[in-house]
Amino acid sequence: METICTTAWHRRGSSVVFGKKCLGTFISDGAVISLREALSWAKGLPANPPVPGHTILVSGLETIIETMEPAEAEDFLIKRIRPLLINIQNHWTDCGVVFGFSSHSKAFEETALDEAVLFRRCDRKVVRLSEGIWDGTGSLNMKRILSNGDQTGEEVIVGYYVARIS
Numbered sequence: 001m002e003t004i005c006t007t008a009w010h011r012r013g014s015s016v017v018f019g020k021k022c023l024g025t026f027i028s029d030g031a032v033i034s035l036r037e038a039l040s041w042a043k044g045l046p047a048n049p050p051v052p053g054h055t056i057l058v059s060g061l062e063t064i065i066e067t068m069e070p071a072e073a074e075d076f077l078i079k080r081i082r083p084l085l086i087n088i089q090n091h092w093t094d095c096g097v098v099f100g101f102s103s104h105s106k107a108f109e110e111t112a113l114d115e116a117v118l119f120r121r122c123d124r125k126v127v128r129l130s131e132g133i134w135d136g137t138g139s140l141n142m143k144r145i146l147s148n149g150d151q152t153g154e155e156v157i158v159g160y161y162v163a164r165i166s
Contacts, residue, residue, distance in 0.1 A: 019158025026057040035060030077132025
């Protein structure tokens, strides 16, 4: 899987981000909306993104994934989140959508065979995150988001990004 160290993911595509420093920037900028509000856009997107800047931080997806059965959560990602992202990317072309997660980076697991990202919930059950959000072709285009770690010269994975899904 390729990596990205730039901020292109702020302005385009969709991401799952668990790096607290990265998420903190969007929170302080007032870019946070609830998953409920984002899902309401299925009835029609506002003319412009409802946040300042070029990034929308969506909160609440992690809670949904944690509370539904894994198969139900994957179905939710496929039927509700993926269409939402396609609609957003087709209308707001200079806007990035970030799903914020509070879980530790160890809750995210990359599979070697198909380069998918799995989310291991608190109850240890697994949800196929990348398959649900970005479909099968998303793994071909998915990139690890790297950021500076606490140690000098250290880079750490803070999330995953796909520039465009179809």
